[in-house]
Amino acid sequence: MSHPQRSVLIINPNTTQAMTEGLRPLAERLGFPTHYEYFTAPHGVSSINNEDDAVISAQACLPNITDLMQYHDALLVCCYSQHPLVSLLREEIRKQHLDRPCVTGIFEASVATCLQYLNVGEKFGIVSTGQQWEAILGEAVAELLGSDNGKRFAGTETTGLNANELHAVAKSELDLRMKDATKRLLRKGAKAICLGCAGMAGLDEVVRSACVEALGEEGGMQIKIIDGVISGVVFLEGALRSAM
Template sequence: MLGQYDGFLVACYSKHPLVPILKEQEAIKGARKAVTGIFEASVGTSLQITHPDEKFGIVTTGKVWEKILSQAVVDFLGTGSEASKRFAGVETTGLNATDLHDAPPEEVRKRMKDAVKRLLKKGHVGAICLGCAGMSGMNEMVREACVEELGEVQGKRVRIVDGVQAGVAWLEGAVRSDL
């Protein structure tokens, strides 16, 4: 059944066990299917679009994700403490995934912007990953926070990486390239 698809995107922002499981499936290996998760796609994209002197960070939902995603970045990069040279860290909104769409919009906007501003204070952040599939499409409020915190010119230079968009783009390229 898996062989009928060209690629797979795991749309949960985490070091999700389904990514390596799908990569191990015989039907996928034999047919060279592309597999990625939105976490992996956003981190990879962030590293590619930022200057080597810049860092990327993640804005996500609940506090529990700070440690989980920080460790996931270290595991993904395979560099241990060296990850801190490119990784600014994780800041959270205190909302859960359903709150992103069910809470009053002004509360979501405030919490997202506060988390972004805390992340930017960590220094030389060139990219911010939206650390939840439920944050897809929330680029505008992240941009507003960047401009408020850094000013018009610098605030518009920060790249905002939507993991869902990055994952789809990577999969499309991988499928077209027969990777």
């Protein structure tokens, strides 16, 4: 007996279509027998650079996605933050007494993935964009892990570039900034590193190169590099399969 194909809506809550296009290969190269559709915010902000931007983007997206929920089994919010759209969508699902879709954000998914990879006491860190994210993500991790998060979290190190600037600067400049942030996390003892922005798709190789430069071939290859979009897709796939 065949089952209907699962459908996941991958949500870019900012208005930059190029960022949405960058999400497609991350999901589709995993090869799951799942149908993916992509949503870009119809209005709001072109880059989510702080918590105020996140609120604006959530308000811009919520009505449209509420209308689309009935057509999908899962929703993935692709902003690397404790984005309010995740909880708003969950509340909407509860309000409508629905048993689906399943919802997560790439921040939550990547932190969970890190904890699954690491031994107790080992730390993960986040490479993010503008400096403002150091405090924002630090508070978000503390809310997820509790008061003892310092035992597991090496912190957030940033490039100084906002999300919409990541691919506007020269590649050599971007690589240098990504490597510097990565090496700062390694000096803090990070054994896993999260790419802290959906716009960092494809930059895992730069982070890996920094790990090898800092720790040598053997040590550098042992560092886990976590892409939040991939983590989110994998989590939702597992959640959907377990509910079959």
